[in-house]
Amino acid sequence: MSRVQLRALWSALVLAVAFTGFGYVTTQARSLRAVSPWQGDPYDAVVSFTLFLVPALAGVTTVRARLCRGGGPQPEYRVDQLLRAARLGVALVAVTVATDATAAVLRAERELWDGRTAWLIAALLPLAAGAGWCLVLLRRAVRELPPQERRRPGGDWLDDLALLAAPLADLRALSRFLRRHIAAAAAGLSLLAAALVVSGQTAGEGWPGVWLVLVELSVFASGFFAFCLLCDTLLRIAAPARPPGAARATAFAAALAVPVSGGLRAAVWSVVGLPGRVDSPVKLLVLMAGCAVLAGAVTLAAVRKRRTR
Structure with missing residues (x-):
């Protein structure tokens, strides 16, 4: 270097x-x-x-x-x-x-x-x-x-994880397992990280109620999951045998839509033309879920259309 x-x-x-x-x-x-x-x-x-x-x-x-x-x-x-x-x-x-x-x-x-x-x-x-x-x-x-060399996949982060841990434990089997199930591992890690963040907020600010906790968990878990998928693609966390497919792109778009629509809830609610405003956690959960489904469906259709050309 x-x-x-x-x-x-x-x-x-x-x-x-x-x-x-x-x-x-x-x-x-x-x-x-x-x-x-x-x-x-x-x-x-x-x-x-x-x-x-x-x-x-x-x-x-x-x-x-x-x-x-x-x-x-x-x-x-x-x-x-x-x-x-x-x-x-x-x-x-x-x-x-x-x-x-x-x-x-x-x-x-x-x-x-x-x-x-x-x-x-x-x-x-x-x-x-x-x-x-x-x-x-x-x-x-x-x-x-x-x-x-930049165009060659070479090794990945999981390979080096095994190298770093070699003096303490043999993690080569774990690296191979994570490489095969990287999306599921990202989902589990994201949910755990979101739970820790929300628990910290609750400890510092008090219990906000079940629905608000669900909102925060949904936002952070989805945002972290989208970021994990982005990192896997850009940074080559787990070098894949083939490029990510439609399912990965759909999951990324749906997950990203949750925090984005949550942050822009007032604007999204107005664009959709719904009466009133987002003044309850339940409304916000419904709004984010709807945006996630819409974003995922549009992405899936776009990927399939591109492949048919």
């Missing part, structure tokens, strides 16, 4: 740490959250996910990068996949900063602003600059990879 590639990975890690600190303070410190322009949906929906996804992605990337210690030559697929993960993490930071900046430009929650709001908005500037700098470094780092 070259110096440029190492520098790019370290820069992405530093950005992830800075972003996590910013996200935690601005969402968990009540005095700051109360004057934040992005405290409400749809802006808060983005922050709610990236606050967990960015550090998680940085963590697994850092663990895998341990295989690159010693300065010796590395398989090109490993370097490529590490750089892919870094770029995805930086992209998540950039999207979040853009979302927060949009909330500030549109003066969302303007009646709650005070002197602290200006400092929150100003804190976006170094994050934006850092994300831009990391993207430049990562672009240079990717250019150092041989183009023919």
Whole structure:
């Protein structure tokens, strides 16, 4: 791994740490959250996910990068996949900063602003600059990879998981099992992560009621599942024997539709032309379920139509 590639990975890690600190303070410190322009949906929906996804992605990337210690030559697929993960993490930071900046430009929650709001908005500037700098470094780092090697699947993250665990346990059988059932494993992991997030929120804010808990579980589990499928495709978590099929694309679209429609519930409800507004958890669950079914059906039809051409 070259110096440029190492520098790019370290820069992405530093950005992830800075972003996590910013996200935690601005969402968990009540005095700051109360004057934040992005405290409400749809802006808060983005922050709610990236606050967990960015550090998680940085963590697994850092663990895998341990295989690159010693300065010796590395398989090109490993370097490529590490750089892919870094770029995805930086992209998540950039999207979040853009979302927060949009909330500030549109003066969302303007009646709650005070002197602290200006400092929150100003804190976006170094994050934006850092994300831009990391993207430049990562672009240079990717250019150092041989183009023919980037097109080869090579190994995957599960292979390196077995290598990392080799001194403690033989996980090769587990890696093979996960590779065959990667979608089911992603679903189980997403549900577990969602349960942990909702449990933490309940412990800190009190029991909100069964229906609200179901809403939160649905949103986080679906969002995490969509992200896992995205990572598997972009980062090659489990190198597949063949490209993902219609079922994978349909599952991704349906899962992604749940948090998106939840964050944009007022707009979706208005576009559909339903009377009243989304003023209960039951209505929100029905709305998200309907959007998930519609998104999945449209995606499935589009994939099948493309294959018939």
